[in-house]
Amino acid sequence: MxxxxxxxxxxxxxxxxxxxxxxxxxxxxxQAVEVNMPSLDATQTAGQKLFEANCASCHGVTAGGTDKGPPLVHIYYEPNHHPDAAFYSAVAIGTRQHHWKFGNMPAVKEINQDDVTKIIAFVRAVQRANGIK
Structure with a gap:
């Protein structure tokens, strides 16, 4: 040779x-990540219920991700990289795929801004409980 x-x-x-x-x-x-669930206040609990009804089918019941959507309990979604405004925008107009291979996220028109605020409170509480500040 x-x-x-x-x-x-x-x-x-x-x-x-x-x-x-x-x-x-x-x-x-x-892949989905293991999530430690914190104690939640009233706003966060309301956000959890809204999240379960509107977001969990893709992002998992504990925001740990599924085979359809990424975990929100991930360093990519820390407030310094994805501020709350990114969540409002993703819900209102959708977002293009950029960190994961799940495809674009469509808008979720059924959720109003007050509900998004509660969902964000839930997600941020879960993130903090899992070391994402």
């Missing part, structure tokens, strides 16, 4: 290994 063939085979093997590693890390990043 020539030196050129050995180099080509080595490069192909390295490329395949890189693709497999990248795909496995992307798949593991899209």
């Amino acid at each position: 020539s030196k050129t063939n050995v180099i080509i085979i080595a490069l192909v093997a390295i490329s395949v290994a890189g693709i497999v590693w990248w795909q496995s890390s992307a798949d593991s990043a899209s």
Whole structure:
């Protein structure tokens, strides 16, 4: 076998290994996360009920994600990266896919701004209980 063939085979093997590693890390990043649930105040409890009715089918009952949507209990959604305004906007007009491979999030027209405020209170409480400040 020539030196050129050995180099080509080595490069192909390295490329395949890189693709497999990248795909496995992307798949593991899209899985639901384990969530510690905090004690909730009245507003957060109201938000939890609204979240369960309107968001849990994609984001999971505890905001830990599902095979249909990402976990909101994740560093990507910390207030410094996704402020509350991002949640209001996502509900009102939807959002394009940018961190995960779940596709675009459609608007959720059935939820009014007061309800979004309560949902955010719930999500932020759960995030804080799981070390996301």
